[in-house]
Amino acid sequence: MASNLKKKAGKREVIIKEAAFLFKEKGYGSASMRDLAERVGVEAASIYSHIKSKDEILEEICFRIAGEYVSHISKIENEKSSYTDKVKAIINLHIRLMVEDAASVAVTNNDWKSLSEPKLSIFKTLRKGYEARFARLIEEGIAKKEFAPMNVSVAMFTILSSIRWVELWYNPERSITEKELEKDITNLLLKGLKK
Amino acid sequence: MASNLKKKAGKREVIIKEAAFLFKEKGYGSASMRDLAERVGVEAASIYSHIKSKDEILEEICFRIAGEYVSHISKIENEKSSYTDKVKAIINLHIRLMVEDAASVAVTNNDWKSLSEPKLSIFKTLRKGYEARFARLIEEGIAKKEFAPMNVSVAMFTILSSIRWVELWYNPERSITEKELEKDITNLLLKGLKK
DNA sequence: CCTACCGATCGGTAGG
DNA sequence: CCTACCGATCGGTAGG
Numbered sequence A, B: 001m002a003s004n005l006k007k008k009a010g011k012r013e014v015i016i017k018e019a020a021f022l023f024k025e026k027g028y029g030s031a032s033m034r035d036l037a038e039r040v041g042v043e044a045a046s047i048y049s050h051i052k053s054k055d056e057i058l059e060e061i062c063f064r065i066a067g068e069y070v071s072h073i074s075k076i077e078n079e080k081s082s083y084t085d086k087v088k089a090i091i092n093l094h095i096r097l098m099v100e101d102a103a104s105v106a107v108t109n110n111d112w113k114s115l116s117e118p119k120l121s122i123f124k125t126l127r128k129g130y131e132a133r134f135a136r137l138i139e140e141g142i143a144k145k146e147f148a149p150m151n152v153s154v155a156m157f158t159i160l161s162s163i164r165w166v167e168l169w170y171n172p173e174r175s176i177t178e179k180e181l182e183k184d185i186t187n188l189l190l191k192g193l194k195k
Numbered sequence C, D: 001c002c003t004a005c006c007g008a009t010c011g012g013t014a015g016g
Helices: A002-026 A033-040 A046-050 A056-079 A083-100 A102-114 A120-142 A151-163 A177-193 B002-026 B033-040 B044-049 B054-078 B083-100 B104-112 B120-145 B154-164 B179-192
Strands: none
Touching: A002 A033, A002 A056, A002 A102, A002 A151, A002 B002, A033 A046, A033 B120, A056 A083, A056 A102, A056 A120, A083 A102, A083 A120, A083 A151, A083 A177, A102 A120, A102 B002, A120 A151, A151 A177, A151 B154, A151 B179, A177 B154, A177 B179, B002 B033, B002 B054, B002 B083, B002 B104, B033 B044, B054 B083, B054 B120, B083 B120, B083 B154, B083 B179, B104 B120, B154 B179
8 A cells, every 4th residue: 555655656756757868868849748658668648647748747857957956056155165166066066967867957958948838937037047146156256356357148158058068978887987077077167278 | 034943942941041940949849840831931831842851951950060060170170270279260160150050050959869860870970070080189289288188078078068058148139249259268168267 | 547539730742 | 832631640638
């Protein structure tokens, strides 16, 4: 009985997790609910006992990831540390999420445009808020002479998107560890390519 | 007569151009040929006088962009310049293509996975070849002590993907010019955020 | 969770 | 380039 309940509660998670893999592989628009059902191991109609719509799955994936970012940046802002360390913490956050749940991060990055209203607008607002807070940390870092003077938006977006490739390249069988990956990316972004 | 012929030759281009905008906006899988026909201003069936299939349009977009990259890197390799300047030239190439044809670059980045075989494999091979050549330039730059020692793949992918955000942010109405954008991104990647 | 099925929409073709 | 239409597949529902 208890195991039955647990199985049922877990099924929704299984569906969302498999959906993340599927959407990452094929793209949201090209993935069908029948594809998803096959991966989960049930008939297509059965999926709908656990979720309301294909849309809802995308929402769940995108807002979970967005929530992760937003909740962590508050902590980083409040830490008593240098701006260099705050930016390092943000880079670290993005790499960690990417390594821990590459599929969901990839889907959020690639398919958030397929969100339907009003969720699309809410997502955009969340993202803009996050970006504004990150931009402010860079701005303050420049003001405190920790960072070189430069266009704040350019710096922020360059850092944010520079981590996206990890999705395509990194897998646990690589000879490089997450720690090394993080160190190399952070060094490159903070100190540059040049010797 | 001559104008009729020209009109016909141009129509295929119009279709591919509109498709790039459409695919960028909605994603390849979520965009329909009826959407595309409406943008072009004809009935859905009429599209097929100019192209064979939806697939073919995606192929055309992805391989044109891939071709741009591949043809330019040969020139860069053969230039008698420092490795720093070669890397700068590659960054410049990516920014220029992104600014000139943001839609096609975005579609290539986001939807190449929807290519069907054998084009998918060919595309992957092209991309791997390009990456290998870029990686070698970084490797040689490190050997010549122009660049700091680091994992070559990490450096290459970080640089390549760091330019992707331009698609989402840049538009000609921004107060920043393409030249300034390029200078800021190049500086950040070569010298780093830190003062 | 399944069988059976719906209306809508898809990519694409025939024929003019 | 259009009208008319095809078979396949889509997301989703009814009923058990």
